[in-house]
Each structure stands twice: as C-alpha cells, then as structure tokens.
Amino acid sequence: MSKRKRYLFVCVNRRPDGTPKGSCAARGAEDLHAELKGMLKERGLANTEVRACTSSCLDTCWVGPVIAVEPDDYFYGRVTKADLPEILDAFAKDERVERLVLSPEDYVEPKELKKQGG
Numbered sequence: 001m002s003k004r005k006r007y008l009f010v011c012v013n014r015r016p017d018g019t020p021k022g023s024c025a026a027r028g029a030e031d032l033h034a035e036l037k038g039m040l041k042e043r044g045l046a047n048t049e050v051r052a053c054t055s056s057c058l059d060t061c062w063v064g065p066v067i068a069v070e071p072d073d074y075f076y077g078r079v080t081k082a083d084l085p086e087i088l089d090a091f092a093k094d095e096r097v098e099r100l101v102l103s104p105e106d107y108v109e110p111k112e113l114k115k116q117g118g
Contacts, residue, residue, distance in 0.1 A: 002047070002048055004048065004049055004050055004051045005048075005049050005050065006049065006050045006051070006069060006070065006071070006072065006091065007050075007051050007053055007069075007070045007071075008036065008050060008051065008052045008053065008067050008068070008069055008070075009053050009054070009055035009058070009067065009068040009070065010024075010029055010032060010033040010036065010052060010053070010054055010055060010065065010066075010067050011024040011025075011029055011054075011055050011056070011057060011058045011060075011064060011065065011066045011067075011068075012024060012025050012029045012030050012033060012054045012055065012056075013025060013029075013055075013056050013057040013058075013061070014026060015061070020113045021061040021062045021109065021113045022061055022062065022064065023057075023061055023064065024058075024061065024064035024065040024066055027064050027065050028065060028080075028081075029064060029065035029066075031081070032065050032079060032080070032081055032084075033052060033054055035081050035084060036052045036067075036084055037052045039084055039085070039088055040052055040088070043088060043092075045088070045091070045092075049091070050088075050091055055068065058075065059107075060075060060077060060102065060106065060107060062109060062110055062113060063077035063078055063102060063106050064077065064078070065077075065078070065079045065080075066079070066102075067079055067087075069096070072096070074096065074101050074102070075101070075102040075106075076097065076100040076101060076102070077100060077101075077102045077106055078100065079100060083097070083100060087100070
C-alpha cells in the first residue's frame with residue numbers, strides 16, 4: 001500500500017436525536033463516506049492519491065457533514081453527495097472547492113446553540 005497524497009477524514013460522529021447542534025451522522029455522513037470511497041475507487045484514485053477515512057467528532061457539528069482534508073489543512077463543510085464529483089474534480093486539478101471550505105467563523109459554535117445546551 002502506498003502513501004496517499006491526501007487523506008479525507010469524514011466525520012461520522014452520531015449524537016443523540018434532538019441535540020441542538022446535531023451531528024454529521026444524522027446529516028447523512030455515513031452514506032456520504034461510502035459514496036466518496038466508491039467514487040475514489042471508480043476514478044482510480046483510492047490506491048495512490050486519496051484515501052477516504054472515517055473520523056469521530058471534528059468539533060464543527062453545526063456545519064456538518066464535515067470532511068477534513070489533510071495534509072492540506074482545511075475542512076469542507078455542509079457537504080452533500082451532489083458535491084462529491086466537484087470535490088474529486090478539484091483534487092484531480094490540485095485545487096479545492098472554495099464554496100465548501102469552512103471559514104474561520106464556521107469553527108465557532110453559534111451562540112444560539114450554546115444557549116440550548118448544544
């Protein structure tokens with residue numbers, strides 16, 4: 001097995017139903033991870049370029065599903081299955097999908113969630 005250029009850590013953490021900040025798993029991250037793995041394999045990227053891994057909580061529940069992209073040091077947030085082809089196309093061009101990259105503000109838990117005990 002060769003070292004990949006990138007590792008994608010898809011948060012699949014599940015919080016109890018009704019938790020104010022929600023969870024990536026409740027937003028479909030498990031299916032998203034499976035789809036991502038399949039697409040990487042179909043495109044021939046899985047064995048050499050990009051590995052999709054699961055992760056526990058990445059502390060950005062409110063913008064999930066979240067994918068940490070390493071070693072590039074950025075997170076994609078609010079990712080849907082419809083976004084995956086664009087993400088993979090960007091990797092092929094050594095680019096990123098800017099509209100999905102979390103901003104510094106996205107890492108701060110919204111005050112309304114803190115008030116609810118999220």
